[in-house]
Amino acid sequence: MALLVQKYGGTSVGDAERITNVARRIAAARAAGNQIVVVVSAMGKTTDHLIALAQSVTQSPEPREMDLLLSTGELVSSTLMAMALRELGVPSISMGGAQAGIQTDSVHGQASIVHLNPARVRRELDADRVVIVAGFQGVTDDMDITTLGRGGSDTTAVALAAALQAERCEVYTDVDGIYTADPRVVPKARKLAGIGYQEMLELATYGAKMHPRSIELAAWYKVPVLVASSTDYAPGTLIHDLDDGETTMEISNKVSGVTYERNVARITMRAVPDSPGIVAHVFEPLTEAGISVDTIVQNASAERLTDVSFTVDRGDIKHALEVSMQVASDIGAADCVTNDHLGNVSIVGTGMQNAPGYASRMFRALSDAAINIEMITTSQIRITCIVDEGQVNAAVRVLHDAFELERE
């Protein structure tokens, strides 16, 4: 008998019919001899609706009040799921974050779990019940309700799996697994049977479906996470520990997948006086303005002048440019130029870090396809090239071919 933690997202529990369908899946998993803990998100657009309610009374809702308000969305879906299971004859019980023992700090809106005491969950499992836990929420020492921020329900599920030493955490969404590339761009993209935590982390950052935070937590506690479809029974992708001797043997290709992003804009501040601390002068005002900066490249200095380029979301470009122009004027840089029709494409793979040649193979493939590389950044297991937005799709396909990702 295995203990499984299953997480279902908001779309999967969007109405009574879907809730009942999910309940049937849970009932089947239990009938197969498993103990089941289920984490649910709020139904469909519930969270948006609650945010709109708050905005109807105030322009600046207090984060603590917002948390208590938003936490109700997951309570509703949890109780409905417990009811749907009982309707199928499956004993079940729903719990809020407090009952499930999810203690957090008091950073409202973005709380972190500091301790998880699953005593009550364990007790209900021992009483042969399916336990439904409201995702995305916890409670402070002072019994204040908190929410865990973006990706919160995934984090709830992984944390429960870790605390309960579950055999697996299963995350059910509207995609049926992790692919070597976006199947809409690369029709022959292949679903991965397994992927390492670090690789998934890079893939998730670049647009896949699990929040990096929940993957980091899974990696830390070595919780295997299965990402699969909530509507069909196709095998999903298992995110697991590649250091584990057995699973490492599956890895035949050191690149796991290709990811991309559109809507990238770049600002280049030219002829910046190259003195110590100058980069801080450039970026602090952007941070204060709430603008999230992604890739940063500083070119080698020539005659004590340097060019600094960075990318932002296209939606932020106007605001970012205003701030940057002021900064350029303040620090005596020449000017700022922008390009707001960019995208990026990355290859991701744990195996790359100890094997040379991946970068040059990537650059060669893009070059052969006449795709110009505007900027380059790398991490231990990822190489990212900024390219013209119109060439993103072509770049993804070229790289998928170059690394033969369609092959098992």
Next chain:
Amino acid sequence: MALLVQKYGGTSVGDAERITNVARRIAAARAAGNQIVVVVSAMGKTTDHLIALAQSVTQSPEPREMDLLLSTGELVSSTLMAMALRELGVPSISMGGAQAGIQTDSVHGQASIVHLNPARVRRELDADRVVIVAGFQGVTDDMDITTLGRGGSDTTAVALAAALQAERCEVYTDVDGIYTADPRVVPKARKLAGIGYQEMLELATYGAKMHPRSIELAAWYKVPVLVASSTDYAPGTLIHDLDDGETTMEISNKVSGVTYERNVARITMRAVPDSPGIVAHVFEPLTEAGISVDTIVQNASAERLTDVSFTVDRGDIKHALEVSMQVASDIGAADCVTNDHLGNVSIVGTGMQNAPGYASRMFRALSDAAINIEMITTSQIRITCIVDEGQVNAAVRVLHDAFELERE
């Protein structure tokens, strides 16, 4: 500086505009130098909507799950009220039943408060905040959320006022106080400035706006309760302890008001063999069938046969008659006859219990108006006559006149 507990019902917080209006009233009461605890119900039709959601997944929702589901309605209105107050510059904080220290038994759907620890509420008041408490809910020893059943938010408010030793509990609704009679029936009905707990209990049972349970609690802890309008500033009615020397002096008339009910049906079981325990044989099957019996009259026995009459809600008459016919057959009674076009009219007043003559004055007044009395029951502070439904309005007016209730 006085500590006030204010309760606002679902209509008063039905949308953003009403919530903001109520917030202004709270802000004014605070600006006048009071500490304020506010208890709110769920917004408008929220509870009905949540019940419909539950019914969309199951015909028989588990009471525990139902409680957790329904409790979200009051959490939403509480957080919105706290936000609206902050928008007006008033420091405020919202709490669920658990945070407010409302410990209940585990009778889901109809929990009773067993202990109330207002430490956190007190702490927030000391920090100069208005505290908004979600009404209608509490928490068991096991952290399970419970609801208090009908009139639950009134009970929350009175219990908090008792635990905090508040100067007063103020219940704001869509009526502006307690009247000597229904103003729709008696246009010259007068709003009472004050009324005793016991009198209010009888009035509440017969259709006024506070649940008897919350009044009993107020009476037990001697919490003065002001019932007033949530939309205007007319003085309301203070429900308080008439044994208090000062307030008793206000009482100039021993009858406080006249109440009535329509939709009353009566069943008379005739020629019941008059043996010990026979009444239990009559009523136990009705209880088992879930039929609520109101007035019961057993006529004096003649030749070991007795007639037993009782009233039920008109909606229950068909079912009640089926059960009664079976009982009559089982115990050897002659038959059952019904009258389903009845109502009742009552005079209520604490002063009546030690003063003779009220009953005869009541019967005389009805008789003078040619209103036939079908049945009579009395309590210590109430005399009720069952009359033809078509004569209910006339009876109310006749009694209002007979006891000169329009006079201060």
